[in-house]
Amino acid sequence: MKQGSSARAAATTLDQAIDDSRRGAEIDGDSPPRRGRSVSEAVVSQSVAMFDAVAILSAGAIAMSWDRSAVDWRLEGLIVLLGTLLASHLLRLAGAHRFANLADVGSSVGRALLGWLLTLAVLFAATYVLEPVTAADGPWVMLWFSLGVVALIVSRSLLSRQMRSWSRAGRLGEVVAIVGAGSIAQRLLRHLNGTPTGPRIFGVYDDEFEHMPRRCMGHAILGSVDDLVEMARRNAIDTVIVALPPTSEHALVETLNKLSAIPVDVRLCPSEFALRLGTLEASHIGGHTFLNVIDRPLRDWRWIAKAIEDRLLAAAILLAISPALLVIAILVRLDSPGPILFRQKRHGFNNELIEMLKFRTMYHEMSDVKGEQLTRRDDPRITRIGAFLRRTSLDELPQFLNVLRGDMSIVGPRPHAPAAKAGALLYTEAVKHYDARHRVKPGITGWAQVNGWRGETNTLEQIRKRVEHDLYYIEHWSIALDLQIIARTIATGFTGRNAF
Template identity: 45%
Template sequence: MNQVDPAQRFSVDAVRQFEADDAMKPASAKLGKVAQQVASQYRRDTMSPIMVGGVLRLAEFAILLVSGIAIFAWHVGLETHLYWHYPIVIAAASLLTVIGLEVGDCYQVGALMRPSRYLGRMLLIWTGAFAVLAVAGFFLKISEDFSRLLFGLWFVTGLVLVLALRLVMARVIRRWARNGRMERRALIVGGGKAAEGLIRSIEQQPYNDIRICGIFDDRDDKRSPPIVAGYPKLGNISELIEFARIARIDMLIVSLPITAETRVLSLLKKLWVLPVDIRLSAHNNQLQFRPRSYSFIGSVPLLDIFDKPINDWDSVAKRAFDIVFSIVGIAVFSPVMLATAIAIKLDSKGPVLFKQKRHGFNNEEIEVLKFRSMYAEQSDPTAKKSVTRNDPRVTRVGRFIRKTSIDELPQFFNALFGSLSLVGPRPHAVAAQSHNLLYTEVVDGYFARHRVKPGVTGWAQINGWRGEMDTDEKIKMRTEYDLHYIENWSLWLDLKILVLTPIRLLNTENAY
């Protein structure tokens, strides 16, 4: 059978353009009592298995490197003419070992929980790293210059230290898995026999990190039983979206046949607004896809439809970016912020800062700081009425700081403390409207902007879509640019947006 690339069948564009039946259109839904109770029981301070494995890689590299250099300093001494050769060789062997452990799947959850079963593999990889050094030394004719006793001691010491760390981590990870600290939370989309077979297969995988939290299906109890494989059906697809946000779900697994393309697209049209991985079960699928299209839970194959954006180490890099540049921004603009605060105080009565509730990551409400630009008694925290040209509610100082975006400078503190990112989709007020319609009613899939943390500046802003959102077209275009940013994110793109922001702010045509 010909191989099919799922990206050709289920792309973001296909989901956006798909016109679902009226019954499948997004609608607000309230969770039932059982679903609310289940969602509220999950703790929020979970850790990603990928992050845990990443930290362990760094820890093992550090242990091997430090132990090797310590033995070198003790046995050979730092006065040797090879004082810089030894550290380089030790670092190379440490790096080769970590790479070998990665290739040998020794950082998978199963390997971390059962280090004794991987002892032989780890010993082989550690030995292989030394063999590579020996071969390199032989061909470079420098092996006689190095101490064999030093490397013998390091071989034993490094192996013992890594095994000791693995044994400690195995106990910690098993405890984290029991108490829900380290897990990937999954929901099954679709019920019946297909869901039951999928759940049974997942449960049979030893040491997997998936916790199935429930089932959601639009079909009634006759076509989709209320209990499948011991898991309750907690609601329909619209209710799933609310549940996923409360319970911090990591993955949605759609247990529908890929041949049911119309129904799958209908589901994806609603589900892609969530910041989660979306997978299509390939457990009983007869179609064969390219290997790179699959991910696995143990040996259970899944087709990758959508990945959670800016996840795991990308999120760490982005957070570090935010902290560094927020501190720089606060330091550089502190004189401007001080002068603005004084001007606001002299111009009108009221507080210097204005706080507004806006939608943040995963649709959660956050409080955003701005310099107050309106008269205190006419401020509009809900942003129900957009600011227009020559708006009488705006003060004299307010007009200037809004045109120059100086009113946004306090948001450096939001970015520093984590409620905002420096770069991302601009957050809108919770009740922001256009012609008496909420933005969510104007743009289908609007909440997909909230799959990442909102930003102080963004791709839409540097491309001219800033200021008043007085037409439906402007809202739609801003959303399109925000979605483009999410789908093409990189640190380089963040840096580009940050650098271009002050230049593009010179265009004040739409800011008032």
């Protein structure tokens, strides 16, 4: 099916497709729609492992403080430390940290106690071999073991309740969409359907869907790849598996280009085409191996690290600049009538619209809420105070509130108004992969801004360079890069020839 025809069909079938995708989940148990971000198995498993280590170490410290024997406390401390390290390994070997075992409280507690019991057994055996361990043996060890048992049982019980809550919210299990309904996709779905621990299949997409049955191997065929891109922005899809035949090389390239604009992992079923993609890593989903062609920029611990960085820095900065915010608010109010803050809809993460905050810099009756007309030098709409605020970028300071709300990051691609243009073209028309910059939250400052690509976009080259820098930032994100951009913004980024 041609792209234009697909776009016309999407408008009338999108809502029905969502209902079909929910009704078509019989194989996956008809799981509820997801409410909230998907739970990362890696983060949960690693967090459990860290908690176990801290709990066992703390239990040992409490037991040591209770012991009144003449044994050197440093020797006891060494035993506690070595026992904690040993327990961490034995708990892992017993499967106590495996995500699949955490939902069943019986299995989870049993595996945790097995690992902890093996730890005690090894320490007990060491008392017959190592003299220092024998010297530190005593009732405090049993107290340590008992406290460890209590910590493991309580933590697993609470975690099991939390897992059930996540399950009710539809946040457990990887949600996968399949691109392709041919023989490769049918074989893949047949295998995934027969895998009890396989992913939840959201639906199947194929550009020829209008000429196909409504279902493929029991799963609803929901539309084209364009429909999938739109659906991924409205629903929680974690991974897209491209299962197109190797003869469809052009379709593969076009599909990957479209999927690069949304924040999902993209995996490719191995084929002759995969040999042309260079060095690739692999993922294992439902017992099958897929090639990694596109990864979400921020996932697991990287997403958590970025969120912590944003919240902590935003709170600290708002506290530090609160007097300046008050002074600017008073000046804006005295300079011209109207609200102090200017609120404008801008594209945020996953292309969703957010309400971005700024100090008002234009006369209220001339404000351009839709952002259809970019500012220019000596713009008559800008107030006297507004001109100063825009030159120094102080009008952007209220966006730290957006960061605390979770709408924005401190560092990221700048959010643009939906009607913003480069010359006569909308940004999405001017740059082919423009929407790929929405795979992360927008920022107050960014790599493009500190490299001089800010201000007017009168030419296509200006917006293309800005997007090029944004995509570089997304692909190379790190906390160190964020701190570098923040430092450069403080040093040089608040003023410049393109700020007006």
